[in-house]
Each structure stands twice: as C-alpha cells, then as structure tokens.
Amino acid sequence: MKKSVLTRYRVMAYVTAVMLLILCGCMVAKYGFDTGADLTFVVSQAHGILFMIYLAFALDLSSKAKWSFGRMLWVMVSGTIPGAAFFVERKVRADVEPLITDDGLAPAKA
Numbered sequence: 001m002k003k004s005v006l007t008r009y010r011v012m013a014y015v016t017a018v019m020l021l022i023l024c025g026c027m028v029a030k031y032g033f034d035t036g037a038d039l040t041f042v043v044s045q046a047h048g049i050l051f052m053i054y055l056a057f058a059l060d061l062s063s064k065a066k067w068s069f070g071r072m073l074w075v076m077v078s079g080t081i082p083g084a085a086f087f088v089e090r091k092v093r094a095d096v097e098p099l100i101t102d103d104g105l106a107p108a109k110a
Contacts, residue, residue, distance in 0.1 A: 016054040
C-alpha cells in the first residue's frame with residue numbers, strides 16, 4: 001500500500017473531526033443562545049461535504065488494508081462522534097503503517 005492512501009485518510013480524519021467540533025459549537029450557539037443561524041448553515045454544509053470525502057478515503061484505506069466490514073464501519077462511524085476521530089486515527093495509523101511499502105521511491109539511475 002502507498003503512504004499517500006494513509007496520508008489522505010489522516011488529513012480528512014483531522015479535518016472532519018475539527019469541522020464536527022466547530023459544528024457542535026455552532027449548534028450550541030444557534031439553539032442555546034439563538035444566534036449564528038447563518039454560520040451554522042454554512043458550517044453544516046461544509047462538514048457534510050467533507051464527511052463524504054472522509055468516507056470515500058476511509059473506504060479506500062479499508063479496501064487496501066483488507067479490513068473486515070466491522071472494522072471499516074467502526075472507522076467510518078468514528079467520524080460522527082465529536083472527538084472520536086482523533087483517537088481512531090491514531091489507532092488506524094499504528095495498524096496501517098507496517099503495511100506501507102516503499103514502491104516507486106527508488107532513486108533514478110543516470
């Protein structure tokens with residue numbers, strides 16, 4: 001497996017987790033303090049699009065790492081729980097790094 005597959009997943013895991021925390025703050029402001037409805041709408045739309053990209057990258061990683069369906073589902077669902085993606089990403093990275101090969105990284109010969 002190429003390192004870029006893991007890197008894409010890791011970036012989207014962090015971005016999705018941060019956006020979910022921001023969305024939670026916006027929801028508190030909207031429903032708790034009756035302010036920020038427009039910001040909440042924009043953040044929710046952005047998070048939705050980013051979450052779909054996260055799901056695609058998690059599916060790609062799971063197929064290349066040959067995970068079971070349950071493990072793939074666990075990784076995907078972690079993106080819906082605020083803060084969980086940070087912890088799951090660390091576990092996934094530790095499990096997937098040994099599977100990374102250095103294909104294509106040999107220096108060119110003159």
